[in-house]
Amino acid sequence: MRRLILDTAMKLFIEEGYDAVSMRKIASRIEYSPASIYTYFADKQDIFFELHNEGFTKLFRKQTDVQGILDPVQRLLSHGRAYLEFAFENPQYYDIMFIVRHPGERIIKDNTWECGMRSYDLLKRNVSECKNAGYFTNEEVDAVAFILWSTVHGIASLHIRQRLAIMELNKDYFTNLIENTLKLIRNLIR
Template structure:
């Protein structure tokens, strides 16, 4: 590795350290309580160094938002080989659920905290938020293909896609915030034993099947 390559690697490593530290602080202390100075202290660099990479903490939050959507998009991407659209739609639900459970920090930044999407609305045109647009576009296209195959024909594509996303988001949020497990524990006398995330997801799929 030459000098130029080593310098580039150092820059990328430092950029990632900044993002990792910021993500931890945003989730632990909240966006408003997190400052560039606190991020700098965590990685043991000066605030000036961070400003060489990001103009402010909103820029850092947006970079984390992009990183999360790239990860989600790459996981959705592997489903393109599933030719039957209804099967792909079900698989997208499982991928979304798996992403949320395996990346709860990113999930909160992407879909729970309001600051990242406020930055997007204030500063980004559609082409500047490609990662986020691609994720929802994949869902829209899959619903459209389902309709072409005879599914959900009485529903508007965008509205139906939003409903699917809303239901999956609600399920994932209930699980991540502990509400789903609390319900299963406190209502054990009326609920059957088992994985209630899986049971609820299966109920969601059964509902989709009934709308075919």
């Protein structure tokens, strides 16, 4: 039942966007009364937090798939590519994971963000291994990891929230956004 609710919520969210996910719409799709949902979830925020968790499971799988790459710099770049690909392929998941307010409020309330930290720790490990291989010699692992995350998140969130829509003018650069970004990041690594 929980599954059914979550799947329906995600389906609505993906098909029709955030505003389409109302308790009543979920309920009517599964032919239940709106009140029934509250047997399985405390509130709407709860549903979104669960979907947020599932998004992280998907992202983490995509990122671990790439951990086999031996060269640490190539591994770090592929890690970044996996992140950006995930964001561009699953904009709705990305939205709840990193942009929508609801999960952010829960992160504060719980004072923990397990799934988020798991992904971030993987990034830090990859940065750290680049450092061991002689890169980022003057920088702290934490600082580098954070700025890399910020950069890819910046691209993803500007795109998802439509702030790059008119940028299509400079199509040269923006058609191959991910690869160009990674190339530029590669150039900065030394």
